[in-house]
Amino acid sequence: MSEEMRRISEVKKAQRQKAQEGSTNLNGEQIFFRSCNTCHPSGRQGMGPALDQLATHFPDDQALKAFIRKGKNMMPPQPPSVINDQELDNLVDYLRDLKFD
Numbered sequence: 001m002s003e004e005m006r007r008i009s010e011v012k013k014a015q016r017q018k019a020q021e022g023s024t025n026l027n028g029e030q031i032f033f034r035s036c037n038t039c040h041p042s043g044r045q046g047m048g049p050a051l052d053q054l055a056t057h058f059p060d061d062q063a064l065k066a067f068i069r070k071g072k073n074m075m076p077p078q079p080p081s082v083i084n085d086q087e088l089d090n091l092v093d094y095l096r097d098l099k100f101d
């Protein structure tokens with residue numbers, strides 16, 4: 001393979017990997033551990049509050065999603081470039097299923 005062909009092939013490979021990374025839909029647990037667990041360890045109180053009152057504070061999924069997207073005070077916002085819409089759905093399902101006993 002010529003040097004030119006090799007370089008083109010390398011670039012295509014890198015682009016493919018990048019596209020795949022962008023489209024990877026992490027599941028709710030993966031997202032939670034990546035982006036939330038440091039402050040809400042296993043949904044319990046850490047730097048952030050325990051997440052055991054979501055049914056009361058955010059009965060509606062849309063409101064919960066909006067809160068996560070926007071963040072609040074010390075809680076960082078989570079734009080679609082960090083958590084895509086599918087992943088946000090997965091995350092909300094995961095949050096709704098957290099057990100506190």
Ligand code: HEC
Pocket residue numbers: 032035036037038039040047048049050051052053054057067068072073074075076078091095
């Ligand atoms: C840097 C720490 C930090 C990270 C990371 C973080 N949070 Fe928070 N979170 C907080 C703090 C602090 C609050 C309280 C905000 C306030 O009311 O001032 C909070 C509040 C919340 C609330 C509101 C709880 C309630 O019952 O009112 C929810 C829901 C929540 N966080 C979910 C998440 C999710 C989901 C993630 C991951 C995408 C996340 N947080 C990541 C710090 C964090």
